[in-house]
Amino acid sequence: MADAALQDGPRGPKPKKSFSRANIFLYGTLLLVSIYYLLPLYVMIVTSLKGMPEIRMGNVFGPPMEITFEPWVKAWSEACTGINCDGLQRGFWNSVNILIPSLILSISIASVNGYALANWRFKGSETFFTILIIGAFIPYQTMIYPIVIILREIGLMGSLGGLVLVHAVFGMPILTLLFRNYFTSLPEELFKAARVDGAGFWGIYFRIMLPMSLPIFVVAIILQVTGIWNDFLFGVIYTRPATYPMTVQLNNIVNSVQGVREYNVNMAATLLTGIVPLVIYFASGKLFVRGIAAGAVKG
Amino acid sequence: MDAAKRPNKLFRNLNSKIASIPMILTVLVVFVGGTTWTVVHSFTNSRLLPRLDFVGLDQYERLWSSSRWMISIQNLAIYGICSLILTLVIGFALAACLDRKIRGEAVFRTIFLYPFALSFVVTGLAWQWILNPDFGMQSVIRDFGWTSFAFDPLNNPDIVMYGILIAGIWQGSGFIMVVMLAGLRGIDEDIWKAARVDGIPTWKTYVVIIIPMMRPIFVTALVLIASGIIKLYDLVVAQTNGGPGLASEVPAKYVINYMFQAQNLGQGFAASTMMLVSVIIILIPWAYLEFGGKKNG
Numbered sequence: 001m002a003d004a005a006l007q008d009g010p011r012g013p014k015p016k017k018s019f020s021r022a023n024i025f026l027y028g029t030l031l032l033v034s035i036y037y038l039l040p041l042y043v044m045i046v047t048s049l050k051g052m053p054e055i056r057m058g059n060v061f062g063p064p065m066e067i068t069f070e071p072w073v074k075a076w077s078e079a080c081t082g083i084n085c086d087g088l089q090r091g092f093w094n095s096v097n098i099l100i101p102s103l104i105l106s107i108s109i110a111s112v113n114g115y116a117l118a119n120w121r122f123k124g125s126e127t128f129f130t131i132l133i134i135g136a137f138i139p140y141q142t143m144i145y146p147i148v149i150i151l152r153e154i155g156l157m158g159s160l161g162g163l164v165l166v167h168a169v170f171g172m173p174i175l176t177l178l179f180r181n182y183f184t185s186l187p188e189e190l191f192k193a194a195r196v197d198g199a200g201f202w203g204i205y206f207r208i209m210l211p212m213s214l215p216i217f218v219v220a221i222i223l224q225v226t227g228i229w230n231d232f233l234f235g236v237i238y239t240r241p242a243t244y245p246m247t248v249q250l251n252n253i254v255n256s257v258q259g260v261r262e263y264n265v266n267m268a269a270t271l272l273t274g275i276v277p278l279v280i281y282f283a284s285g286k287l288f289v290r291g292i293a294a295g296a297v298k299g
Numbered sequence: 300m301d302a303a304k305r306p307n308k309l310f311r312n313l314n315s316k317i318a319s320i321p322m323i324l325t326v327l328v329v330f331v332g333g334t335t336w337t338v339v340h341s342f343t344n345s346r347l348l349p350r351l352d353f354v355g356l357d358q359y360e361r362l363w364s365s366s367r368w369m370i371s372i373q374n375l376a377i378y379g380i381c382s383l384i385l386t387l388v389i390g391f392a393l394a395a396c397l398d399r400k401i402r403g404e405a406v407f408r409t410i411f412l413y414p415f416a417l418s419f420v421v422t423g424l425a426w427q428w429i430l431n432p433d434f435g436m437q438s439v440i441r442d443f444g445w446t447s448f449a450f451d452p453l454n455n456p457d458i459v460m461y462g463i464l465i466a467g468i469w470q471g472s473g474f475i476m477v478v479m480l481a482g483l484r485g486i487d488e489d490i491w492k493a494a495r496v497d498g499i500p501t502w503k504t505y506v507v508i509i510i511p512m513m514r515p516i517f518v519t520a521l522v523l524i525a526s527g528i529i530k531l532y533d534l535v536v537a538q539t540n541g542g543p544g545l546a547s548e549v550p551a552k553y554v555i556n557y558m559f560q561a562q563n564l565g566q567g568f569a570a571s572t573m574m575l576v577s578v579i580i581i582l583i584p585w586a587y588l589e590f591g592g593k594k595n596g
Contacts, residue, residue, distance in 0.1 A: 026401060027401070029396060030397075030401070030407050034407065034410050036469065037410050037469065038410060039429070040414075040425040040426060040429060040469065043429055044425050056434070058434060059438075060428070060431075060434055060438075061439055109321045112318045113321065113322045115318070120312055122311070122312045125319060128326050131330060132322055132330070134330075135326065135330035137582055138330060138334055138578065139530065139551070139571065140530070141551055141554040141570075141571035141574055142333070142334050142338070142571045142572065142574065142575045143330070143334060144571075145336075145337060145568070146329070146332065146337060147333060149349075150328070150329075168321075172322060201314035201318070202314065226416055229418070230417070230420075230421075232418065232420050233533060237559065247421075248420075251424070251536065251537050254427075254537075255540060263431075263434065266424065267428060270424045270425060273420070273421055274418070277416040278416055281412075281413055281416035282413075285409075288416070289408075289412070
């Protein structure tokens with residue numbers, strides 16, 4: 001519904017080349033607001049390309065007089081958190097190691113689950129689904145400590161495996177909703193025909209539903225990659241310093257109190273952490289919008 | 300597919316039930332179980348470890364007499380009200396601008412939405428740098444000649460929440476714009492035509508016709524913003540870490556600090572239960588309005 005409307009884009013004839021007063025005001029406002037939105041990205045980029053002496057001379061908005069990539073190298077491989085000085089790369093690889101299994105686990109659980117809820121309802125399935133959706137609104141803070149205990153009991157506290165499990169659990173409401181709605185929207189005749197031909201639960205899922213649902217998988221992947229990559233709270237609670245995801249390590253690097261603050265290295269590190277979701281965003285374009293709109297307007 | 304009509308009730312549709320085990324476990328163990336566990340333990344005097352040693356409402360009395368909690372609540376109220384109003388206004392205004400059949404709509408939309416892809420940590424650190432008093436915006440404006448210019452929100456306890464607000468709005472308003480834009484696109488073109496025929500000015504059409512028609516979208520946006528506000532944590536940790544002093548503490552941070560640093564679990568549980576209660580207070584009227592009257596809504 002909502003996302004379909006967005007995909008259509010603006011309707012009606014192409015705008016005429018009229019520079020009326022209203023139009024100038026409109027574009028003026030939009031350009032001005034764009035500056036507010038673009039400024040931080042611009043400042044991060046120029047700061048990360050300057051040397052420290054130039055930064056001390058002032059003017060965060062000025063372009064670098066001498067472009068240097070040293071801050072980027074330093075942020076990636078030398079920046080310190082506590083006694084570790086191997087840079088942000090450790091956090092990056094930790095985040096990759098968290099992201100990939102979380103992605104596979106959460107999406108496979110949610111897609112099968114959404115399929116069961118859409119096509120194979122059983123007594124009580126809707127009740128569980130309703131509680132699942134309500135659960136998405138419960139503040140994480142009320143569930144954090146019991147999860148610590150559960151993870152400790154099954155021996156996963158502090159490990160990447162524990163965090164993967166947490167991401168799968170908290171990704172479930174929105175992803176299940178996404179898949180359930182998608183599978184419900186597929187024509188029912190398809191399902192019935194497969195049933196008549198003798199296909200079972202898994203047969204229909206793998207041979208009919210899965211091949212038809214590539215777009216929704218892409219939306220789910222976009223949603224999860226940005227969500228998991230940007231997570232801070234779960235990372236800081238359920239992992240140890242050695243397994244900290246990138247966001248947590250970034251915060252520790254930039255906000256560490258010891259030593260001289262190297263703003264250029266900090267900004268390079270910040271950009272490095274933001275690159276993955278930004279690439280996903282710019283590459284996916286309308287699908288990203290579709291994903292968040294689908295999650296938002298219904299959730 | 301209706302399990303109830305057939306024999307062998309439990310084993311009918313078995314595969315579907317097996318496939319739903321992760322959901323059932325999540326719902327029962329984490330959502331219902333975990334929340335209940337926390338609420339129950341908020342009535343105990345657990346400190347380093349959770350214990351079932353009930354002390355009634357002691358933790359809540361301590362919570363509400365703690366100045367740190369009161370500051371957290373006030374901060375969240377300031378941030379919440381401002382962020383709610385500004386995000387709604389900015390989100391709607393931008394969506395309305397983009398809906399005027401302008402050129403380069405996709406470009407503008409991309410610009411307004413990209414911060415939403417970034418994490419709160421990245422957002423907080425970027426704005427921490429821009430608002431840096433010695434090298435950031437303040438110093439640049441002073442260098443232009445306005446030497447008495449002072450805007451240092453992150454080190455001024457009185458306005459620190461507004462410093463965080465600037466960053467929060469930057470990150471989240473594009474998302475509300477997308478939601479609003481979807482709502483505006485859902486409005487029938489004929490309504491615009493009819494308003495034009497009747498000679499109603501554009502701004503008045505928005506206020507009198509369009510906004511009332513978009514009530515469900517506004518409610519959704521409101522719920523989205525509100526549930527985001529209560530979660531406010533990463534942004535504060537990255538931008539100010541609750542400082543200067545306790546000036547930018549927020550409830551979510553209070554909970555984490557008491558659970559994992561101050562080793563006073565009972566306080567953490569009581570504070571998190573209060574967060575849960577406030578969510579319920581927000582959600583129940585909404586759920587009632589949305590789903591109360593009609594079935595299968």
